[in-house]
Amino acid sequence: MAQVRKKKVAVVQCFGGCGSGVNKAEAHIDGGCAGLQEKYQNDVQGCAWGCLGGGSCVEACRLNAIHINDRGTAEVDWEKCVGCGLCVKACPRNLIRITTPEYPIYPACVSEDPGPQTRKVCQAGCIACGICVKNCPADAIRIENNHAVIDEEKCIACGMCAVKCPRGVVRDYNGIFTVREEQVR
Numbered sequence: 001m002a003q004v005r006k007k008k009v010a011v012v013q014c015f016g017g018c019g020s021g022v023n024k025a026e027a028h029i030d031g032g033c034a035g036l037q038e039k040y041q042n043d044v045q046g047c048a049w050g051c052l053g054g055g056s057c058v059e060a061c062r063l064n065a066i067h068i069n070d071r072g073t074a075e076v077d078w079e080k081c082v083g084c085g086l087c088v089k090a091c092p093r094n095l096i097r098i099t100t101p102e103y104p105i106y107p108a109c110v111s112e113d114p115g116p117q118t119r120k121v122c123q124a125g126c127i128a129c130g131i132c133v134k135n136c137p138a139d140a141i142r143i144e145n146n147h148a149v150i151d152e153e154k155c156i157a158c159g160m161c162a163v164k165c166p167r168g169v170v171r172d173y174n175g176i177f178t179v180r181e182e183q184v185r
Contacts, residue, residue: 006100008083009076013095014051015108015169016071017124032056034092047121049111051095060090078173104173105157107148114146126169132161141170 033054040052051073057066058074065080066087074087078101088096095110107126111118115127126147133141133148140154141161148170150161162172 006102008098009078009081009101010066010083010085010087010096011099011106011173012051012057012066012074012076013097013106013108013110014049014073015124015171016051016053016069016073017109017167018047018050018122032059033090037092047111047125049093049109049113050122050125052093056090056092057087057096060086062086099152101173103150103152103155103157105150105155105159105162106171106173107150107169108171109169110145110147112145112147118146124168127167129166131164131166132170135160135164 033052033056036052036054053068053072053074055068055074058068062084063080063082065077065082066074067077069075074091074096076087076096083098083100085098088094088098099106109118109122109124109126111122111125113125115129118125118127128143128146128148130143133143137158137160138154138156140151140156142149142151148161148165150170157172157174159172159174161170
């Protein structure tokens with residue numbers, strides 16, 4: 001019997017609450033995101049961890065499954081994405097990872113800055129408050145390097161962490177978003 005391959009998809013671990021992307025005039029700088037990272041010395045809009053918004057991942061994607069959204073960050077269309085990993089390779093900040101649709105919940109921030117520093121520069125950055133950890137019935141979330149990390153092997157995709165996250169950092173691709181999402185836009 002042939003083994004069935006699970007669909008793979010990409011997720012971007014930055015929600016863009018700091019307005020992390022650069023302005024449209026600079027988005028096409030030579031070298032894409034790597035060029036932007038070099039120009040800004042790893043600090044665009046005060047966040048050294050967020051999406052640069054230069055579109056290197058967009059250019060790498062052969063299926064038009066990724067675009068730069070109105071917050072200046074990369075966003076993946078799971079309907080089009082096949083999880084090939086080209087966008088992962090194109091991201092100089094390693095913000096894009098491959099997962100499966102069975103795990104639609106992910107932290108959209110990998111900032112390693114302490115909570116107070118993250119709060120200063122980003123409306124949607126993880127401040128390591130631990131509320132997601134306390135509300136996870138499967139013990140699938142931990143705080144590591146000042147941000148939430150989800151163990152997909154333990155996660156039951158209930159969405160409780162996404163509902164309880166006070167900053168809207170924990171995202172549920174299947175639609176469990178809170179009022180806080182509107183506050184970031």
